[in-house]
Amino acid sequence: MFDKLVIIGVGLIGGSVALIARHAGLARRIVGVGCDGDAMPDALRLGVIDAVEPTATAVRNADCVFLAMPVGQMTEVMRAIAPHLPAHAVVTDVGSTKGDIVAAARAHMGNALPRFVPGHPIAGAEKSGVLAARSDLFKGKNVVLTPVAETSAAATQSIAEFWQACGARVSEMPHQTHDLVFATVSHLPHLLAFALVEEIANRPDADLMFGFAASGFRDFSRIAGSSPEMWRDICLANRPAMLQALSAYQRQLARIHDLIDTGRGDELASIFEHARTARITWARTHNKTDGNT
Amino acid sequence: MFDKLVIIGVGLIGGSVALIARHAGLARRIVGVGCDGDAMPDALRLGVIDAVEPTATAVRNADCVFLAMPVGQMTEVMRAIAPHLPAHAVVTDVGSTKGDIVAAARAHMGNALPRFVPGHPIAGAEKSGVLAARSDLFKGKNVVLTPVAETSAAATQSIAEFWQACGARVSEMPHQTHDLVFATVSHLPHLLAFALVEEIANRPDADLMFGFAASGFRDFSRIAGSSPEMWRDICLANRPAMLQALSAYQRQLARIHDLIDTGRGDELASIFEHARTARITWARTHNKTDGNT
Numbered sequence: 001m002f003d004k005l006v007i008i009g010v011g012l013i014g015g016s017v018a019l020i021a022r023h024a025g026l027a028r029r030i031v032g033v034g035c036d037g038d039a040m041p042d043a044l045r046l047g048v049i050d051a052v053e054p055t056a057t058a059v060r061n062a063d064c065v066f067l068a069m070p071v072g073q074m075t076e077v078m079r080a081i082a083p084h085l086p087a088h089a090v091v092t093d094v095g096s097t098k099g100d101i102v103a104a105a106r107a108h109m110g111n112a113l114p115r116f117v118p119g120h121p122i123a124g125a126e127k128s129g130v131l132a133a134r135s136d137l138f139k140g141k142n143v144v145l146t147p148v149a150e151t152s153a154a155a156t157q158s159i160a161e162f163w164q165a166c167g168a169r170v171s172e173m174p175h176q177t178h179d180l181v182f183a184t185v186s187h188l189p190h191l192l193a194f195a196l197v198e199e200i201a202n203r204p205d206a207d208l209m210f211g212f213a214a215s216g217f218r219d220f221s222r223i224a225g226s227s228p229e230m231w232r233d234i235c236l237a238n239r240p241a242m243l244q245a246l247s248a249y250q251r252q253l254a255r256i257h258d259l260i261d262t263g264r265g266d267e268l269a270s271i272f273e274h275a276r277t278a279r280i281t282w283a284r285t286h287n288k289t290d291g292n293t
Numbered sequence: 294m295f296d297k298l299v300i301i302g303v304g305l306i307g308g309s310v311a312l313i314a315r316h317a318g319l320a321r322r323i324v325g326v327g328c329d330g331d332a333m334p335d336a337l338r339l340g341v342i343d344a345v346e347p348t349a350t351a352v353r354n355a356d357c358v359f360l361a362m363p364v365g366q367m368t369e370v371m372r373a374i375a376p377h378l379p380a381h382a383v384v385t386d387v388g389s390t391k392g393d394i395v396a397a398a399r400a401h402m403g404n405a406l407p408r409f410v411p412g413h414p415i416a417g418a419e420k421s422g423v424l425a426a427r428s429d430l431f432k433g434k435n436v437v438l439t440p441v442a443e444t445s446a447a448a449t450q451s452i453a454e455f456w457q458a459c460g461a462r463v464s465e466m467p468h469q470t471h472d473l474v475f476a477t478v479s480h481l482p483h484l485l486a487f488a489l490v491e492e493i494a495n496r497p498d499a500d501l502m503f504g505f506a507a508s509g510f511r512d513f514s515r516i517a518g519s520s521p522e523m524w525r526d527i528c529l530a531n532r533p534a535m536l537q538a539l540s541a542y543q544r545q546l547a548r549i550h551d552l553i554d555t556g557r558g559d560e561l562a563s564i565f566e567h568a569r570t571a572r573i574t575w576a577r578t579h580n581k582t583d584g585n586t
Contacts, residue, residue, distance in 0.1 A: 122507055142505060177501075184493060185506040189513040191549060192485055194568040199545045200477060201571035208470075210575045212435060213478040214415060218581045219512040220482040224572040225583070228565035232558050239553055246550050250543070252492045256484060257539050260532055265525050272521035275487040278494035279517040282503045288511045290518075 001026060002063040002162075008033040008055070008077055009069030010043040013094045013121065015133030017066050018048045020166045023135045033058045035069040043130045056084045064162070067093035071233055074101060078108035085112045090155045092117045096182065097238040098146045098175035106150075114152040117159040118175060120144045120182075121168065128227075139167035146175035176241075183241035188249060190231055191242075193224040294319060295356040295455075301326040301348070301370055302362030303336040306387045306414065308426030310359050311341045313459045316428045326351045328362040336423045349377045357455070360386035364526055367394060371401035378405045383448045385410045389475065390531040391439045391468035399443075407445040410452040411468060413437045413475075414461065432460035439468035469534075476534035481542060483524055484535075486517040 005027035007014040014032075021027040032049035034040040040052045059065055059081045067077060074095065085091065091112060095101045098118050105116045122142040143163040147156045160170045173181075200209050213221075235242050259268045283290065298320035300307040307325075314320040325342035327333040333345045352358055352374045360370060367388065378384065384405060388394045391411050398409045415435040436456040440449045453463045466474075493502050528535050552561045576583065 181502055181505050185502050185510050189510055194565050195545045195549055197568040197572045198564050199542055201567060209474055209478050212474050216516045217478050217482055219515045220486060221572055222512045222583045223509045224568050228562045228569055231565050232562040235553050235561060236556060236558050242553055249492055250546055252488045253543055256488055260528050260535055263529060265529050268528060269521045269525040271491050272487050272524050274494060275490040275517050276521055279490045279514055290515045
């Protein structure tokens with residue numbers, strides 16, 4: 001139990017952290033720091049937070065600080081809180097890339113660096129804002145922590161226990177591993193979906209093409225409806241891992257292009273068969289049910 | 294109304310054609326020609342067809358012949374039926390690629406070529422076999438006909454009216470257009486989904502990667518669970534259009550790779566924004582509701 005939990009950025013994620021912290025008795029007092037001024041009255045009215053305070057005031061006697069504002073404000077917020085954090089306070093973030101956050105923390109967290117635990121809850125990006133916050137948002141979901149050499153084991157344990165109390169499954173891994181994993185299984189598919197829709201949309205016969213797109217296209221391209229700004233930021237924040245994952249995929253496509261070009265049907269079928277088995281095994285192992293088509 | 298409708302290959306598509314033909318009174322007598330011997334007793338028992346006959350006997354007094362067997366048997370079946378077709382019989386197929394079917398028809402349909410109408414009903418590939426056949430399979434679905442210069446207008450009209458009576462929306466276009474449209478909106482996404490799953494499955498850390506794959510990956514990769522043999526055949530049958538669509542996509546990826554590499558965030562966001570708008574417009578225009586995530 002934290003005596004004072006401070007949430008900087010009370011949107012979907014920050015608001016849900018606040019709701020579950022209250023619900024599960026993880027914090028005595030929850031204070032919000034606004035990044036989007038308009039949302040704070042909602043957060044107060046809904047009882048998501050107990051009070052709104054300016055950054056320095058909020059963190060001065062905080063026990064735990066969640067950085068849940070847009071990642072683009074990370075440097076500025078770290079600079080603003082570092083001089084005011086008490087010596088025992090732990091700090092964590094919820095950014096979906098970690099190498100850039102670690103770099104920012106090393107540059108701007110000063111003496112508080114050992115008590116900063118880089119984190120990534122894998123939950124909900126379809127809706128946003130505090131009105132979408134839910135106390136069960138993290139239930140059964142993965143949270144990845146990427147402590148670095150400087151991070152104190154006690155700080156990591158404290159944040160891990162907080163997330164476990166929220167019902168999440170907590171893993172630890174190096175930030176480089178985290179960034180490549182998510183570049184590959186999340187960021188890359190988003191980029192590939194955007195790229196296909198863009199390729200079709202730019203064609204002179206786009207209307208004809210879209211007119212015959214069916215359920216396969218629908219599911220493949222769903223994530224191309226995601227926020228352009230968020231995905232631009234993720235692509236750039238996770239640049240090294242994105243380029244690594246994208247290059248590997250481009251090599252795979254070049255290989256398949258060559259197999260089609262030279263009519264090597266057996267090798268093509270064996271790739272498809274291997275992929276199909278892996279997809280079916282994944283869906284069964286991780287209990288992912290495909291929707292009706 | 295056809296007096297004798299012959300279905301060669303009584304599986305999901307052929308069986309559904311038979312069911313709706315009977316249901317809507319489009320044929321007096323429906324005869325099946327077996328390609329997969331085991332399915333014919335089911336087709337007879339279910340009343341999908343009235344009789345099973347050998348190829349030559351079946352087509353000798355046919356009014357309409359549906360080629361609904363696997364596309365790999367097209368050449369052989371065309372050769373087998375061409376000498377026996379009566380002068381008035383119309384013939385159509387249900388293959389999902391059309392350039393290769395047109396080439397096969399020109400080579401093997403002989404004098405019957407003007408009465409062969411290349412067709413592609415866009416319906417159901419998830420299940421297969423006559424047990425999955427349904428009389429509403431084509432209701433509201435697109436059927437594309439790709440008549441060539443040699444095709445008689447009367448034959449095309451006869452097949453178009455048949456499909457309209459099945460509740461389908463019938464379009465006509467050149468086979469080259471058909472093949473590029475479906476390479477782009479259907480075949481390419483399948484290939485891209487297979488390629489991503491294959492790329493991950495071949496990594497030494499595949500288990501870790503798959504362990505963090507979530508709903509975005511799930512929907513993107515659903516079609517990687519499709520039949521490897523079917524998609525190998527489609528890739529090869531539609532080779533010129535597939536290579537054209539894949540190359541265009543590869544250029545799009547190379548462009549995006551470059552934008553990430555050089556940190557051109559504005560251009561990246563503008564691609565994502567343009568794609569997002571197109572995706573949302575498509576889903577609204579074509580009434581495609583995304584599943585819950």
